Amino acid sequence: MSFDWGIIIANWKFLILQGLMGFGAFGGGTLRLAIPALVLGFILGVIVGLCRLAHRPWIHYPAVLYVEFFRGVPLVMVIFWFWFLIPQMTGQRLPEYTVALTAFVVFEAAYLGEIVRAGIQSVPRGQVEAATAGGLSYRQMMVHVILPQAIRNMIPSLVTQFIVLFKDTSLASIIGMMDLTKAAQTVSQREIRPFEMYLFIAVVYWIFTYSMSRFSQWLEVKMSPERAPTRRAALRAATAEAPA
Amino acid sequence: MIQFRGVNKWFGPLHVLKDIDLHIAAGEVVVVCGPSGSGKSTLIRCINKLEPIQKGEIVVDGMPLNDPATDITKLRAEVGMVFQQFNLYPHMTARQNITLAPVKVRKQSREEAERLARDLLAKVGIPEKADDYPAQLSGGQQQRVAIARALAMQPKIMLFDEPTSALDPEMINEVLDVMVNLAREGMTMIVVTHEMGFAKKVSHRIIFMDEGRIVEEGAPHAFFANPKEERTRTFLSKILVH
Ligand SMILES: Nc1ncnc2c1ncn2[C@@H]1O[C@H](COP(=O)(O)OP(=O)(O)OP(=O)(O)O)[C@@H](O)[C@H]1O
Ligand SMILES: [Mg+2]
Numbered sequence: 001m002s003f004d005w006g007i008i009i010a011n012w013k014f015l016i017l018q019g020l021m022g023f024g025a026f027g028g029g030t031l032r033l034a035i036p037a038l039v040l041g042f043i044l045g046v047i048v049g050l051c052r053l054a055h056r057p058w059i060h061y062p063a064v065l066y067v068e069f070f071r072g073v074p075l076v077m078v079i080f081w082f083w084f085l086i087p088q089m090t091g092q093r094l095p096e097y098t099v100a101l102t103a104f105v106v107f108e109a110a111y112l113g114e115i116v117r118a119g120i121q122s123v124p125r126g127q128v129e130a131a132t133a134g135g136l137s138y139r140q141m142m143v144h145v146i147l148p149q150a151i152r153n154m155i156p157s158l159v160t161q162f163i164v165l166f167k168d169t170s171l172a173s174i175i176g177m178m179d180l181t182k183a184a185q186t187v188s189q190r191e192i193r194p195f196e197m198y199l200f201i202a203v204v205y206w207i208f209t210y211s212m213s214r215f216s217q218w219l220e221v222k223m224s225p226e227r228a229p230t231r232r233a234a235l236r237a238a239t240a241e242a243p244a
Numbered sequence: 245m246i247q248f249r250g251v252n253k254w255f256g257p258l259h260v261l262k263d264i265d266l267h268i269a270a271g272e273v274v275v276v277c278g279p280s281g282s283g284k285s286t287l288i289r290c291i292n293k294l295e296p297i298q299k300g301e302i303v304v305d306g307m308p309l310n311d312p313a314t315d316i317t318k319l320r321a322e323v324g325m326v327f328q329q330f331n332l333y334p335h336m337t338a339r340q341n342i343t344l345a346p347v348k349v350r351k352q353s354r355e356e357a358e359r360l361a362r363d364l365l366a367k368v369g370i371p372e373k374a375d376d377y378p379a380q381l382s383g384g385q386q387q388r389v390a391i392a393r394a395l396a397m398q399p400k401i402m403l404f405d406e407p408t409s410a411l412d413p414e415m416i417n418e419v420l421d422v423m424v425n426l427a428r429e430g431m432t433m434i435v436v437t438h439e440m441g442f443a444k445k446v447s448h449r450i451i452f453m454d455e456g457r458i459v460e461e462g463a464p465h466a467f468f469a470n471p472k473e474e475r476t477r478t479f480l481s482k483i484l485v486h
Pocket of ligand 1: 255278
């Protein structure tokens with residue numbers, strides 16, 4: 001078996017500019033899909049999470065239904081639905097990109113909503129009481145006391161979910177959206193070089209997801225100034241070592 | 245300053261406050277004691293409406309709590325609260341903990357709030373801890389920051405819910421000293437505690453609760469010297485051993 005790595009260089013514009021970034025005649029693009037999907041999915045997720053925590057049943061139960069429904073079905077199926085359903089309902093085809101983005105936002109918001117809910121619930125009840133006793137309004141309490149602590153606790157799960165989302169964007173290729181996977185598939189079929197192509201995109205996906213996980217670790221430390229080692233902790237360690 | 249009239253409260257089917265009648269004058273220091281689950285925390289949490297009541301009436305500094313026209317934010321600004329578990333905001337320094345409510349609720353200028361925070365930290369004896377995070381402070385220091393945080397709203401009433409129960413023994417006195425000074429300055433205080441030394445030293449009145457009722461109340465020396473109720477005697481014999 002012989003390899004031809006030149007195939008990557010020869011097709012880099014198509015793979016990177018078109019496939020990864022979405023600049024080109026085909027639209028699509030892995031990053032052009034993943035980034036807005038992540039941002040919009042998170043915003044919708046915060047809304048879903050807050051609704052799940054609401055006490056009013058007509059806000060609470062639709063959010064529960066939403067989460068349980070979309071967590072219970074495969075993503076591929078959701079993508080197919082939007083792909084076949086929207087033309088049937090509206091009478092016109094939407095671009096693959098629009099369909100994929102909609103499907104991802106709707107699907108991911110269910111998972112992200114659960115992460116947001118768990119993050120808010122992870123903040124001890126005493127924090128709500130202290131803020132309430134201090135006279136803060138619900139909004140002030142959320143903004144200054146609860147969400148800063150909640151988001152910090154959410155970072156690891158959020159980033160894990162963002163990584164899953166990033167990799168899942170490769171599923172958009174099944175409805176023909178030109179992302180990194182689809183671009184590699186196209187090149188590989190033309191040149192009959194599947195090994196080189198699929199190894200190459202694996203590396204590209206990995207570089208992005210690994211950077212995300214490193215960023216998450218950095219952010220966790222950065223957002224927890226009070227968890228930095230302290231004089232007192234150092235002192236305590238020193239006294240513990242000293243003979244009694 | 246504080247009036248309870250025929251107050252009853254339920255948690256679902258559980259009747260936790262039963263026909264409470266209680267009047268507390270301005271400047272009075274009242275200690276509340278009683279066995280676990282007797283409703284002590286619930287009683288003081290009703291005063292700043294952390295808990296709603298189902299029957300009866302509470303009036304705090306002329307503000308009836310069940311009147312929808314009462315401004316709850318104003319009420320909470322007048323009532324400071326200190327918790328057993330401190331409940332400091334862990335992502336903020338001591339100074340930020342203290343200035344948050346004055347700036348956001350009282351709309352004080354930042355300079356004014358910072359000045360007040362500095363004064364209050366000096367008052368509770370830890371002026372050098374302004375920029376430390378709660379995790380960097382000992383339990384006693386955290387509780388003193390929590391007291392400073394409550395005082396920053398310039399309250400007329402201070403509520404304490406077992407402020408020293410979560411502390412190591414050697415830190416209890418540094419917190420009690422701050423409370424003694426506060427009592428001597430004439431603050432109206434309601435203190436849930438089993439620190440009977442504190443009760444004898446500064447309180448004007450002791451209330452003993454059991455099963456949601458006020459069983460007995462009186463001036464500290466009479467309360468300790470000859471409790472009238474059998475239940476009070478049993479309780480006192482248990483806690484005074486320690
Ligand atoms: N949020 C709540 N929901 C349901 N029941 C509650 C709640 N808070 C307190 N209770 C119950 O109400 C009763 C009185 O509780 P409370 O906390 O006022 O007692 P306490 O005298 O402060 O006890 P402790 O000394 O243990 O702090 C207890 O039986 C308790 O289990
Ligand atoms: Mg209690």
